[in-house]
Amino acid sequence: MKLKSIVFSAAVLAAGLSAAISTPALAQAKEQFFPVLVYRTGAYAPNGVPFANGYVDYLKYVNAKGGINGVKVTFEECETGYATDKGVECYERLKGKGATLFQPLSTGITFALTEKAPGDKIPLITSGYGRADTADGLAFKWNFPLLGTYWTGADILIQYLAKKEGGFDKLKGKKIALVYHDSPYGKEPISALQERSKLHGFELSLLPVAHPGVEQKATWLQIRQNRPDFVFLWGWGVMNSAALKEAVATGFPRDKMYGVWWSGAEPDVKDVGAAAKGYTALAMQHGAEPNAKITQDILKDVHGKGQGTGPKDEVGQVLYMRGLIASMMGVEGVKRAQERFGKGKVMTGEQVRWGLENLNLDQKKLDALGFAGVMRPVSTSCADHLGSSWARLHTWDGAKWNFQPDWYQADDAILKPLVRASADKYLAEKKLSRRAPADCQS
Amino acid sequence: MLYRENGQFKTTYRTDQQIFPIAQDRYLVLALVAAAFLVVPFVASEYLFRAILIPFLILSLAAIGLNILVGYCGQISLGTGGFMAVGAYMAYNFFVRIEGMPVVPAILLGGLCATVVGVLFGIPSLRIKGMYLAVATLAAQFFTDWAFLRIKWFTNDSSSGSVSVSGLSMLGWTIETPADKYLFCLGFVVVFALLAKNLVRSHIGREWMAMRDMDVAASVIGIRPVYAKLTAFAVSSFIVGVAGGLWGFVYLGSWEPAAFSIDRSFQLLFMVIIGGLGSIMGSFFGAAFIVILPIVLDQLPGWLGIPLDTALTSHLTFMIFGALIVFFLIAEPHGLARLWSVGKEKMRLWPFPH
Numbered sequence: 010m011k012l013k014s015i016v017f018s019a020a021v022l023a024a025g026l027s028a029a030i031s032t033p034a035l036a037q038a039k040e041q042f043f044p045v046l047v048y049r050t051g052a053y054a055p056n057g058v059p060f061a062n063g064y065v066d067y068l069k070y071v072n073a074k075g076g077i078n079g080v081k082v083t084f085e086e087c088e089t090g091y092a093t094d095k096g097v098e099c100y101e102r103l104k105g106k107g108a109t110l111f112q113p114l115s116t117g118i119t120f121a122l123t124e125k126a127p128g129d130k131i132p133l134i135t136s137g138y139g140r141a142d143t144a145d146g147l148a149f150k151w152n153f154p155l156l157g158t159y160w161t162g163a164d165i166l167i168q169y170l171a172k173k174e175g176g177f178d179k180l181k182g183k184k185i186a187l188v189y190h191d192s193p194y195g196k197e198p199i200s201a202l203q204e205r206s207k208l209h210g211f212e213l214s215l216l217p218v219a220h221p222g223v224e225q226k227a228t229w230l231q232i233r234q235n236r237p238d239f240v241f242l243w244g245w246g247v248m249n250s251a252a253l254k255e256a257v258a259t260g261f262p263r264d265k266m267y268g269v270w271w272s273g274a275e276p277d278v279k280d281v282g283a284a285a286k287g288y289t290a291l292a293m294q295h296g297a298e299p300n301a302k303i304t305q306d307i308l309k310d311v312h313g314k315g316q317g318t319g320p321k322d323e324v325g326q327v328l329y330m331r332g333l334i335a336s337m338m339g340v341e342g343v344k345r346a347q348e349r350f351g352k353g354k355v356m357t358g359e360q361v362r363w364g365l366e367n368l369n370l371d372q373k374k375l376d377a378l379g380f381a382g383v384m385r386p387v388s389t390s391c392a393d394h395l396g397s398s399w400a401r402l403h404t405w406d407g408a409k410w411n412f413q414p415d416w417y418q419a420d421d422a423i424l425k426p427l428v429r430a431s432a433d434k435y436l437a438e439k440k441l442s443r444r445a446p447a448d449c450q451s
Numbered sequence: 452m453l454y455r456e457n458g459q460f461k462t463t464y465r466t467d468q469q470i471f472p473i474a475q476d477r478y479l480v481l482a483l484v485a486a487a488f489l490v491v492p493f494v495a496s497e498y499l500f501r502a503i504l505i506p507f508l509i510l511s512l513a514a515i516g517l518n519i520l521v522g523y524c525g526q527i528s529l530g531t532g533g534f535m536a537v538g539a540y541m542a543y544n545f546f547v548r549i550e551g552m553p554v555v556p557a558i559l560l561g562g563l564c565a566t567v568v569g570v571l572f573g574i575p576s577l578r579i580k581g582m583y584l585a586v587a588t589l590a591a592q593f594f595t596d597w598a599f600l601r602i603k604w605f606t607n608d609s610s611s612g613s614v615s616v617s618g619l620s621m622l623g624w625t626i627e628t629p630a631d632k633y634l635f636c637l638g639f640v641v642v643f644a645l646l647a648k649n650l651v652r653s654h655i656g657r658e659w660m661a662m663r664d665m666d667v668a669a670s671v672i673g674i675r676p677v678y679a680k681l682t683a684f685a686v687s688s689f690i691v692g693v694a695g696g697l698w699g700f701v702y703l704g705s706w707e708p709a710a711f712s713i714d715r716s717f718q719l720l721f722m723v724i725i726g727g728l729g730s731i732m733g734s735f736f737g738a739a740f741i742v743i744l745p746i747v748l749d750q751l752p753g754w755l756g757i758p759l760d761t762a763l764t765s766h767l768t769f770m771i772f773g774a775l776i777v778f779f780l781i782a783e784p785h786g787l788a789r790l791w792s793v794g795k796e797k798m799r800l801w802p803f804p805h
Binding site: 047049050054058061085086087088090092093094097098101102104105116117120121123124125128140191192193196197199200217220431438439440 | 496497498501502506547600607610611612613615617618627702703704705706707709710712746749750753760761762764765766
């Protein structure tokens with residue numbers, strides 16, 4: 010009996026599996042399919058959830074407004090749990106459904122997908138994460154680190170610091186400790202920071218924190234012993250709040266701590282509250298935007314109709330907005346592609362890639378989309394897949410994030426050669442060559 | 452009725468000692484392997500290849516390797532992920548640093564490096580046993596994690612610590628399409644499974660099993676513990692290292708040490724326990740259970756057309772998966788392989804059970 014039931018359930022499972030495999034999973038007519046890789050569970054969920062909600066809410070908003078020139082947007086979520094192998098499985102699963110583009114929200118998954126995307130002809134948007142050298146569009150045809158990479162982020166942090174201290178020469182002899190997530194994500198900024206440290210003569214010490222970053226006692230003991238002048242925080246998920254708590258415990262001044270844009274959102278400081286006051290983090294272009302027009306529109310057209318993905322008070326928060334913007338960039342890529350390949354048609358991954366490469370979001374378009382004041386114009390080209398290297402910073406006042414007044418732009422004179430060298434090394438290792446100018450027309 | 456060995460007379464030692472003494476078994480397995488080589492590449496979809504079959508094959512190979520150590524020799528190891536990492540990273544180094552290095556020798560050399568590391572970490576097994584050994588092998592896991600994160604030489608000075616491989620080819624055959632990659636992995640798995648099966652049936656395998664069952668008695672009858680245990684570590688880490696190389700080269704293409712974290716070690720140990728300790732067949736069952744079931748469970752609501760929240764689905768997957776592990780271990784503590792052989796026994800008597 011027991012055996013029979015086991016055999017029976019196995020048979021049911023096998024039948025289900027074969028049924029699923031034989032179902033043709035093609036995109037239906039007039040539907041643009043957006044695969045959504047999310048992590049709503051696991052150690053990074055507190056940060057992954059608002060991003061995913063923003064991402065999906067914008068897609069719903071596009072549909073509420075009549076789709077992309079009449080093409081309805083469909084989407085499907087797949088849970089990656091921030092794990093590379095699970096991300097690859099999700100990619101393969103959703104790819105077959107006519108994927109427009111992928112945004113994995115994980116540097117590790119980005120590395121793995123960078124190898125697969127060219128073969129599958131699907132563009133990857135890695136807005137504010139992923140490989141920094143993919144800004145070189147001539148080497149990485151399918152990657153779009155729109156709005157910022159870790160190198161531009163690191164560069165801007167140093168610029169901000171110099172301005173605050175009164176000039177780059179004031180950085181000489183200073184000690185900066187980089188507390189980073191011990192993964193490709195955390196290691197990416199190191200080469201850009203080292204370049205700057207050679208230039209200005211500050212001392213950079215590297216303090217890795219193992220996944221998931223709850224245990225940081227040893228790291229902060231080192232900080233207590235070495236007494237760095239500044240701490241850069243390159244964390245994600247629970248690691249950020251743990252770092253801030255440790256800073257409180259060791260008495261390291263929070264206003265000498267600077268975070269990357271993934272370390273500067275509400276979930277990171279919420280638990281620490283007033284004790285995190287003075288902590289400054291990069292904001293990319295946007296921060297918390299409760300008053301932006303797009304936020305109000307989402308509240309009205311998506312949440313107002315009971316279609317909201319997450320809780321209402323999350324709309325307009327930092328990570329929610331980042332998901333929203335990431336989603337918007339993807340949709341605008343499709344829109345741009347439609348301008349060339351036919352309005353109101355479903356775009357293939359290849360066509361969307363062209364759209365992303367020729368993105369031109371000027372102030373007028375941004376205003377029309379409701380992103381006035383949220384971000385600056387973005388325009389990409391064949392050689393430049395970054396689009397814009399501007400960013401600002403925001404400081405936690407104990408209850409909310411407030412912007413620092415100035416915008417900063419990463420210094421191309423320093424980063425360009427780095428990007429170029431790194432991209433060349435990648436190409437040499439893979440025995441690939443740069444794209445020919447003729448390829449830019451396609 | 453259909454499945455019994457009546458009339459199959461064995462007249463030589465050779466026929467009596469073959470892997471599948473019953474003709475039906477033999478034909479079934481041969482047909483299965485033939486189908487895997489000749490039919491599957493033409494009918495399977497890309498998703499099936501890349502997301503299910505390739506990881507299943509590679510992790511089966513790793514499970515076979517671990518089963519030799521845990522199931523046949525009785526040495527519990529939690530360092531499997533570490534040995535896989537050694538295989539993958541060293542294969543990468545051979546592949547990238549030596550001009551014109553073909554893939555297969557690179558992966559095999561990676562496996563050899565894993566052997567060396569495995570034997571090194573196997574030395575404590577001569578003095579410590581059981582749970583204590585598990586803790587000692589945990590050191591292998593943490594050591595390799597540390598080495599590949601910190602020592603830049605291993606990652607060819609990559610700034611992010613992530614390495615990638617592409618442009619695989621073998622004797623003029625470029626391994627590019629999913630079907631190619633599947634066949635490449637399948638080749639490795641078939642060869643190594645056959646080698647492993649024959650090894651455990653040989654005198655070395657019998658020494659391992661004697662060590663597992665009672666090491667004092669084994670040494671009394673003249674089995675050298677040093678030799679038996681260290682060969683088990685060597686063979687096991689070699690196979691695990693090759694699986695690690697395939698995991699990096701073929702499945703991921705680009706990886707970081709997190710791909711071979713402690714979670715991987717536990718996952719493989721669960722495969723071996725659920726599949727059946729001391730059974731090559733069980734390694735395949737275990738890998739299938741652990742690799743495929745969560746994917747199926749995860750997608751089930753979608754297939755049935757039940758709109759479920761992504762987070763809820765993934766929580767449910769964990770819960771049902773956990774419950775199924777408990778269920779199978781209660782129903783058959785000796786693993787799925789034992790269920791399989793019980794099923795075969797019943798088949799022999801069918802339709803007249805007594």
